[in-house]
Amino acid sequence: MRSTRLDLALETGAARLPEAGDILILRPRAGDDLSALPKARLRVVTGFKPDFDWFSRAGLACATTPSPAAAALVCLPRAKAEARALLAAACAALPPGAPVLVDGQKTDGVDSIYKDLRGRVAVGPALSKAHGKIFGFPASDALADWVAVPQQVAGFTTLPGVFSADGPDRGSALLAEVLPPKLPGRVVDLGAGWGYLSHHILLRDGVKELHLVEAEAAALDCAKANITDPRCQFHWADATQWQVPHLAGAVVCNPPFHTGRNADPSLGQAFLKAAARMLAPDGTLWLVCNRHLPYDPVLKAAFHNIEEIGGDAAFRLIRASHPKRR
Template identity: 60%
Template sequence: MRSARLEMALEGGLLPVPAEGRVAVLRPRLGDDLAGLPKDRVEVVTGFRPDFDWFAGRGFRTVRAAEGDYAAAVVCLPRSREQARGLIAQAAGLVVAGGPVAVDGQKTDGVDAVLKELRGRVALSEALSKAHGKIAVFPAGAGLAGWAAAPVEVEGFRTVAGVFSADGVDRGSALLAAALPAEMKGKVADLGAGWGYLARAVLARDGVKECHLVEAEADALDCARDNVADARAQFHWADATTFRLPKLMEHVVMNPPFHQGRDADPALGLAFIAAAARGLAPDGVLWMVANRHLPYDRALGTLFREVQEIGGDAAFRVTRAAYPVRTR
């Protein structure tokens, strides 16, 4: 666990946190224990709303974007290699020259490969191994030119490393977009909107009056703002499973996630389905795509009066679910 590695790195002097100045912790995950760091000087930097809210709720100063000089930084490696490089380069530029930058991650996050790349570019310490992961430290400064994350253009859309389907349109989303009715009208919510692919398809319908893009990842939502240039679009940086839409919708579209980190978690998709049912008008319709193996049938049958498979392929199922059941 991250807390065990941090504790050993701090106690053993591998990570010498200066006595003064802010300490940036980039992209920690919900549940991470940062107790070994000076809480009054820690600034959690994350654009993922559930993580942001979790750390803010525990009294940490939490920001979407880091600003100014820091005395030290800890980079918590994400799954995406390109995103990891970008975070490390960002940390090296945020910390005062010579200040410690720690890179921490699980083996399943690719920490070994990242540290191997770093060794040829910076004065990286020996790695401390603990709890199926590693942590190593280097002094902030030059040497990481070219690692900074930059947006890319994919099939006419702007994306960035680390967001869902950053390299191209997701097959499931494409199937869902093709199945949406031409006569779609009224208010629409796109839950887990990502970088705006489905929302742009929705707004191609003249009858749509509003499209609410709800997305937990700030980087993805920033891309969506560029990709969906339409006055009818409204953008919400929020956890779709808990967010309350400003009004009931005639339609909800979604390709819900089903992973927390590297672990499959069907409960996440089930929470999206429940959120969709709450956000729909009594005669509203959910348009959803999901992998066929996921156990969503029971929830759909419980929360909607009409459920129909309307498309898909061998891997994905496109579902139309109408008339949400109101629970007392």
Template identity: 60%
Template structure:
């Protein structure tokens, strides 16, 4: 979808790539094809670890953030409006004045609203519509600084636009934090740690020896480093589904994500459960919150000897799963 719009925009002359200089591609997603762009000049800048690793495995230069000056930038629109605006402000500063900033996104991700917001701020090109999305171009140099990402404070935690639950503590996570036993001890991992809410609760317990915060979104992990000042905390920018624990964990806490796009994807949560089973020691326990409608029972009962519901409410279920079953 994105590649079709990029190809058409280049072929029709909607924008011309500069003949030299680096090109930043901001936040592309797994499966996005960038074949019409000069690979040796590209930097794929994405803080989402699965996307980063997918492009790196295909030979692209990758980094969680773009730094320095670029001749052009291609912005792959995220769903969150505040995040999209922050990326536009970033791109306008990254690119040399007058260089092209390409804005591309799906209609379901709000591209129409973003382009409408840009109209009074920049000289926006003709819009190219294709494959259920739109693409437009403007010249770098416009002052979009009022859209720049700014940290927010949520009940004593620092958050940033684009991270999960940036505007407030997630209710499911709050339920899980309240259900964790006071005698939790040993080595603990927080899968999908976000900006550190659950990990701070874990580290408030004196018998915890170490807490590994495993988070795929670099911006969220940067917030967690600010929110948690504790020598027992270890921070891992990693996809929890593939992370390898340095040794068996005694406990894992998690509020696993279940969206890869607009629709629910229960396979993602199931991947978190499988990773937890691999990462726990033989007597270890998983403490999890999830929406009640998500079909995780089969994964839990297949991978753990003991599975029990320990609380929740009408929307969320709290589960303790212990004694992971090892494959023979």
């Protein structure tokens, strides 16, 4: 869908790019077709490790933060605060007047962003195609107040766009309440976010080593600010692929189940399989998940012992121990 709109914009002249200089592509998603653009000049900017790895394997230069360039394409995310921050970051990396292209789906709020921009910059006409829009505007400092600024929530640092940026989510709070008074020496917080569960893990006796595994670089940066305990090790990684250097006694997990806007239970299922792989033979998974998610078959295939230990109308709390070895 993105490639369809990009091709149309370039073919019709609605989007014009400079003949030289780097072109930043901010927050594309794995699978996005960028072949309409000159590959040698592209610089993918994303803090999401699976997307970073996908574009790196495709032979594109990748970074987690923007660098000076001649033009930019911003691929709008779902979160409006994050979208605004990306637009401000694109402008800050470009010289005044350089082209900033914006592409997004209607379901991700592209119409709202277009309306917001029209009151601030000289935004061009929008082309509609494949349930989305693409348009452009010249870079300026008019969006400086949209720059992502760390915020303090319940004593923790968060950033726009990270999961549960406005405070601890209900599922994590429920899981923190049922963690036992004592945990094994080596623990993994799988999908650690900005560190809420890690904070509670470190309050338990017995923990000597805590691995925070998080795919979103911005969230992991927040976790580093929130958790300064020397027992911690931070890993920017795809949680479904990462493996702890030595098997862990416990994994604590509130796995994601969305890919972009769409629910994707297979993502959470991959987290559960990964947790089983990184646990010692007598290890335990402490899990919170939405009640409607089809996790039971995966848990039964991966663990000998499974017990529901609490929850509420929306969430289940599960303790699964003794992973099965194939």
